[in-house]
Amino acid sequence: MSFIEKLNSIWEENDSLVCVGLDPDLERFPKSIRDVPDAIFQFNKRIIDATHDLVCAYKPQIAYFSAESAEDQLTKTIQYIQSEYPSIPIILDSKRGDIGSTANKYAVEAFERFKVDAVTINPYMGYDSAEPFLSYQDKGTVLLCRTSNSGASDIQDLIVDGVPLYQKVATLISDKWNYNNNCLLVVGATWPSQMAKVRSLVGDMPFLVPGVGAQGGDIEALVKAGKTANGKGLIISSSRGVIYASGEDDFDSKAREVVLKLRSQINLHRK
Numbered sequence: 001m002s003f004i005e006k007l008n009s010i011w012e013e014n015d016s017l018v019c020v021g022l023d024p025d026l027e028r029f030p031k032s033i034r035d036v037p038d039a040i041f042q043f044n045k046r047i048i049d050a051t052h053d054l055v056c057a058y059k060p061q062i063a064y065f066s067a068e069s070a071e072d073q074l075t076k077t078i079q080y081i082q083s084e085y086p087s088i089p090i091i092l093d094s095k096r097g098d099i100g101s102t103a104n105k106y107a108v109e110a111f112e113r114f115k116v117d118a119v120t121i122n123p124y125m126g127y128d129s130a131e132p133f134l135s136y137q138d139k140g141t142v143l144l145c146r147t148s149n150s151g152a153s154d155i156q157d158l159i160v161d162g163v164p165l166y167q168k169v170a171t172l173i174s175d176k177w178n179y180n181n182n183c184l185l186v187v188g189a190t191w192p193s194q195m196a197k198v199r200s201l202v203g204d205m206p207f208l209v210p211g212v213g214a215q216g217g218d219i220e221a222l223v224k225a226g227k228t229a230n231g232k233g234l235i236i237s238s239s240r241g242v243i244y245a246s247g248e249d250d251f252d253s254k255a256r257e258v259v260l261k262l263r264s265q266i267n268l269h270r271k
């Protein structure tokens with residue numbers, strides 16, 4: 001099953017547009033789990049077990065693993081989701097982007113080493129840097145368009161041929177790069193008016209939407225701006241707001257409570 005088919009079916013199955021970001025930071029772990037062997041995997045496993053019926057995706061961020069020399073625990077986390085909850089797509093957040101020959105290796109890293117369903121990439125080096133990812137027809141390529149951070153406007157809003165660069169990027173990807181129907185765009189939850197503009201440019205292409213929870217994105221505004229006509233089209237991702245909902249040993253049940261609330265707040269505005 002392709003990434004897009006998997007996404008369409010989990011949106012229905014779990015009635016959810018919520019993605020949980022797995023950004024495991026040992027310093028923020030409860031004492032009870034910090035010193036156990038494979039602490040990162042054990043932490044992720046408890047978050048996953050507590051939320052699997054409420055989400056449409058998991059998004060592990062590679063830096064939180066590689067900074068700890070813990071890529072083996074990233075592999076274990078991915079394999080755990082795939083064996084226990086195989087209908088849930090996994091988006092590897094690594095924001096790769098490089099010349100074609102190196103991008104080839106990054107695509108192999110994501111799709112053959114880690115075997116994820118989708119990966120985030122930076123499109124600013126152009127088509128040859130994206131093509132190795134796009135050529136995996138059944139995988140999702142999630143391209144940065146208008147990011148959630150405060151510096152997003154520094155470059156992404158520069159005017160090119162009379163329009164902001166992020167709109168040029170959206171149109172280019174939609175018109176030229178999406179020939180396998182496997183592109184998604186990153187549009188931050190913190191910018192609802194820009195999101196509405198991107199939606200008007202790219203039809204029903206799915207958006208990965210980080211920036212709710214810790215970064216303060218407004219749920220009602222983003223859902224209204226970004227949803228497609230069928231009330232879907234969004235993968236709304238929260239990391240710290242979910243996984244650190246409690247600093248104590250009840251972190252998994254508190255994470256579940258946050259995801260439940262997030263799912264219902266989002267669903268309120270989908271219709």
Ligand SMILES: O=C(O)c1cc(=O)[nH]c(=O)n1[C@@H]1O[C@H](COP(=O)(O)O)[C@@H](O)[C@H]1O
Nearest residue numbers: 061093120147148210214215238239240241
């Ligand atoms: O590609 C991303 O996931 C991403 C894009 C973006 O524009 N903003 C953004 O915050 N992210 C990632 O989404 C996550 C946000 O984490 P929280 O702010 O804790 O929910 C981090 O892993 C970021 O690297």
